[in-house]
Amino acid sequence: MVKYLGLTGSALFVSVVVWWGVRPIGDRMAVHADRADSAAAPPDSIQPTLGSPRPSCPADLASDTAGVREPIDESTTVSTPSAPRGANEPELPRKVFSPYDGSRAVVGKRISVRAGDNLQRAIDRAGRGDEIVVEAGARFLGNFVLPRKPGDGWITIRSDAALAPSGNRMTPTAARKLAKIVTAKAEPALRVEDGASGWRLVGLEVGAAPGLTVTYTLVSFGDGDETSLAQVPRRLVLDRSYVHGHDLLDVRRGVGLQCADCAVVDSWISDIHSAFDAAAVWGWNGPGPMLIENNRLEGSGENVMFGGADPRIPGVQPADITIRHNHIIKPLAWKGRWLAKNLVEFKSGVRVLMEGNVLENSWADGQAGFAAVWWSVNQDGSAPWVATSDVTFRRNLVRNVAAGFQMSAYLREVNPPMTRVAIRDNLFVGVGAAGMGNPGPLYQLDKPLSHIWIEHNTGFSPLSSLYFVGAPLPGGVTGLVVRDNILGDGSYNLFGSAGQGAAGWNQYAGAGSAFAGNVVVRPNGVTYPPGNFTAPDLASVGFASWWSDPRLASSPFSGRATDATDPGVSQSRLVAATTGAEAGTSSAASLAARSRSLATWAR
Numbered sequence: 365m366v367k368y369l370g371l372t373g374s375a376l377f378v379s380v381v382v383w384w385g386v387r388p389i390g391d392r393m394a395v396h397a398d399r400a401d402s403a404a405a406p407p408d409s410i411q412p413t414l415g416s417p418r419p420s421c422p423a424d425l426a427s428d429t430a431g432v433r434e435p436i437d438e439s440t441t442v443s444t445p446s447a448p449r450g451a452n453e454p455e456l457p458r459k460v461f462s463p464y465d466g467s468r469a470v471v472g473k474r475i476s477v478r479a480g481d482n483l484q485r486a487i488d489r490a491g492r493g494d495e496i497v498v499e500a501g502a503r504f505l506g507n508f509v510l511p512r513k514p515g516d517g518w519i520t521i522r523s524d525a526a527l528a529p530s531g532n533r534m535t536p537t538a539a540r541k542l543a544k545i546v547t548a549k550a551e552p553a554l555r556v557e558d559g560a561s562g563w564r565l566v567g568l569e570v571g572a573a574p575g576l577t578v579t580y581t582l583v584s585f586g587d588g589d590e591t592s593l594a595q596v597p598r599r600l601v602l603d604r605s606y607v608h609g610h611d612l613l614d615v616r617r618g619v620g621l622q623c624a625d626c627a628v629v630d631s632w633i634s635d636i637h638s639a640f641d642a643a644a645v646w647g648w649n650g651p652g653p654m655l656i657e658n659n660r661l662e663g664s665g666e667n668v669m670f671g672g673a674d675p676r677i678p679g680v681q682p683a684d685i686t687i688r689h690n691h692i693i694k695p696l697a698w699k700g701r702w703l704a705k706n707l708v709e710f711k712s713g714v715r716v717l718m719e720g721n722v723l724e725n726s727w728a729d730g731q732a733g734f735a736a737v738w739w740s741v742n743q744d745g746s747a748p749w750v751a752t753s754d755v756t757f758r759r760n761l762v763r764n765v766a767a768g769f770q771m772s773a774y775l776r777e778v779n780p781p782m783t784r785v786a787i788r789d790n791l792f793v794g795v796g797a798a799g800m801g802n803p804g805p806l807y808q809l810d811k812p813l814s815h816i817w818i819e820h821n822t823g824f825s826p827l828s829s830l831y832f833v834g835a836p837l838p839g840g841v842t843g844l845v846v847r848d849n850i851l852g853d854g855s856y857n858l859f860g861s862a863g864q865g866a867a868g869w870n871q872y873a874g875a876g877s878a879f880a881g882n883v884v885v886r887p888n889g890v891t892y893p894p895g896n897f898t899a900p901d902l903a904s905v906g907f908a909s910w911w912s913d914p915r916l917a918s919s920p921f922s923g924r925a926t927d928a929t930d931p932g933v934s935q936s937r938l939v940a941a942t943t944g945a946e947a948g949t950s951s952a953a954s955l956a957a958r959s960r961s962l963a964t965w966a967r
Contacts, residue, residue: 452815452843452876454754454784457684457715461653463564463601463627464530470495470520477502483545484508492517492562498543500525505573507551512560518599522566527604533658533948534632539569539606548573552584556623558595569606578614582607582636586622588649591676596650598624602631609635616640618663621647621682627655630948637664637702644668648712648743649675653684658950660691664702665730666737667692671711674747681750683714687721691946694725696799704729707765711741711775712750718757720941726765728801733766734808740779751780758786759941763793767804768825772833773811783814791933792823793911805831806851809872815843820925822914822932824853824885824902832860832872840874847878848925850914850932852885853902858892865890881926897921897931 472493477486479502486496487508492515498504500523513519523543528534534542545568547553553570556563570582581587585600600623609615618633633644644661646669647654661667670682692707707723710716727733740751762768773781787807796803806825807818810833823829829851832841851857856864858879862871869879870893880895883905887898899905899921906919915935916922925931944950 452784453817454756454786454815455715456754456756457653457686457717459653459684460686461625461627461655461684463603463629463655471517476524479503487511487521490519491515492519494519496521497524498522498568500541500543503544503546505546505548506553507547507549508545508554510554510556510560510563512557513562516562518562518564520564520566521568523568525567527567530603530630531658531950532604533630533660534567534604534606535948536606536608536632536634539632542567542569542606544569544571546571546573547579547582548576550576550579552581552620554582555584556586556597556600558586558590558597560597561599563599564601564603565605566601566603567605569608571606571608572610572613572615574610574612577612580615581617581620582609582615583619584622585620585626586647586650588620588622588673589676590622590649593651593677593680596622596624596677598626600626602628604630605632607631607633609637611635614638614640614642616642617646618644618661619646621645621654622650623647623654624651625653626650627657628659629655629657630659630950632660632948634660634662636662637698639703641665641669641672641703641705646670646672647682648673649677649680650682651677651680652682654682654686656685656687656690658689658945658948660693660948662693662695664694664698665705666707666709667694668708669711670713670716671709671741671750671752672743674742674744674750675712679749681712681714681747685713685716687716687718689720689941689945689950690722691948692721692723694727696725699727699729699799704733705731706734706737706770708735709737710752710755711739711743712747713738713752714754716755718755719759720945721760722942722945723760723762724764725800726767727799728766728804732770732804733801734770734804735762735765735768737770738782738785739770739772740774740782742776742779745776748778749780752782753780753784755785756788757790758788759938760790761793761938761942761945762790762795762823764797764800765792765795766797766800766802767808767827768792768795768806768823770808771810771813771816773813781812781814785813785815786817786819787821788817788819789934789937790821790823791911791914791938792821795823796826803827803854805829807831808833809841809844810834812837813841813844814874816841816845818846818849820848820929820931820933822850824851826854828854828856828859829884830858831856832862832868834861836860836862836871840872841877842874843876844873845876845878846882848881848927848929848931850883850885850905850921852883852887854886855888857884857887857890866893867891869893881924881931883921883931895926897924 525541618636642665644663805828860868908915908917
């Protein structure tokens with residue numbers, strides 16, 4: 365965690381605090397350090413906790429596969445060529461797992477479980493195609509195991525209650541009528557056995573007993589101790605369910621995702637908080653694919669976390685991850701009570717798509733309050749293959765955070781450095797907002813990253829929009845493309861220890877890089893690379909209404925992006941992707957995709 369102390373002329377001095385925490389691994393504990401590298405002025409490094417050839421899935425889990433005008437710079441007109449589009453772009457997930465795979469879910473018998481009945485016995489007796497229907501409102505105290513079953517079909521466990529159609533998120537109010545599965549121990553309320561498959565959980569409330577004060581995982585889709593692919597659970601769905609802690613509970617994970625072909629959809633996961641790391645969804649030992657769609661996700665440490673412990677299966681890491689249309693939020697009431705770090709962290713993740721999400725509230729505490737922290741981390745020193753690469757972050761709304769993105773190549777040089785990241789068509793509102801802690805950069809880059817695309821985003825930081833950590837590296841950042849954004853409005857809009865503006869860019873950007881078509885607000889007398897624009901203040905940009913409608917209206921920059929469109933976020937694409945993400949209603953495109961496979965399901 366870094367605290368800014370003050371400015372002296374152009375220098376901003378920082379002090380670095382090393383925070384020691386305890387990271388849970390499965391139900392084990394491992395001590396780790398969250399580091400922040402010390403630096404001189406201006407603000408060098410806001411480090412988080414602290415790649416590469418394209419990593420691929422293990423062969424037996426591989427799937428068949430599942431976007432120059434003359435600019436004006438106040439009084440100067442210049443032009444510049446653009447970097448070629450499409451080169452070294454991040455690869456999207458090869459497969460997006462569907463919770464509804466086209467097969468009929470219920471083809472066998474209906475097993476009714478009423479209050480007082482033995483739920484585990486019903487689970488053990490169920491076969492493929494059966495449906496376990498649990499009495500609405502009934503409470504089942506225990507630690508229930510979903511075992512391996514012969515065959516390939518599904519087994520459904522659901523509340524005997526009317527549910528909103530697929531595509532509508534569960535809420536705490538609606539959950540009052542659900543069957544309740546409650547743990548009174550430091551063990552999961554629901555746990556999938558090694559190698560199990562085909563379990564579908566629908567309309568369940570999962571929580572902890574009021575007297576329980578510490579637990580680790582509420583729903584376990586794999587425990588992280590699997591040592592072979594045969595042990596990995598797969599084809600698992602949590603659908604329209606309410607998974608939650610309570611005000612006094614220290615809980616590390618809402619849902620553990622150490623799985624293949626698994627999904628968390630239309631669910632409400634809340635009150636996942638701890639004095640240590642805690643996340644609403646967290647995985648490190650499952651190969652994917654994984655779908656996290658249309659959920660509310662509350663987690664005090666990282667709301668969404670991949671990595672943070674080494675995978676035990678050689679060569680495996682989370683891959684083909686789709687995180688779409690979620691409300692990812694930390695309640696402000698948690699400030700000062702639970703350890704907070706960031707909203708989304710990848711220490712390990714390959715082929716990741718984050719699209720149409722609303723990410724909200726990240727304050728300086730255990731870290732500097734970034735919305736996202738991405739890097740390649742061999743957490744415990746036993747997984748040198750682990751990398752973060754091929755990450756696409758598009759059409760998301762980020763608001764009320766201390767800082768934007770922390771991107772670092774790696775923690776240890778043994779890991780493949782992070783590579784191929786695209787941040788496109790996003791809106792950032794309230795970066796450095798009051799009450800979030802000392803403002804940090806919008807985009808912070810550290811170590812030998814490569815092929816980073818930052819295009820058509822709108823957002824500002826009172827400190828710095830593009831910030832390079834440390835001295836320039838030999839060759840610079842290869843393939844760094846910062847193009848067609850609206851950014852700035854800070855003290856150090858483009859900064860590295862080698863200089864500001866064009867001087868800094870020329871020292872840090874390597875081969876195949878481009879800084880073009882951007883509108884830099886409040887340039888502070890600094891010269892920027894040719895082919896960009898400046899505006900003296902936000903009012904001069906010509907927004908229709910900052911920030912509720914960030915389209916350009918009667919703006920001198922309309923149509924001046926390198927692709928002849930408007931610089932900044934596409935409001936129409938952003939609205940289409942995020943509409944309903946807070947309320948919990950799926951987008952029309954998502955519902956259309958679901959309806960094609962839902963037609964054959966019983967419910």
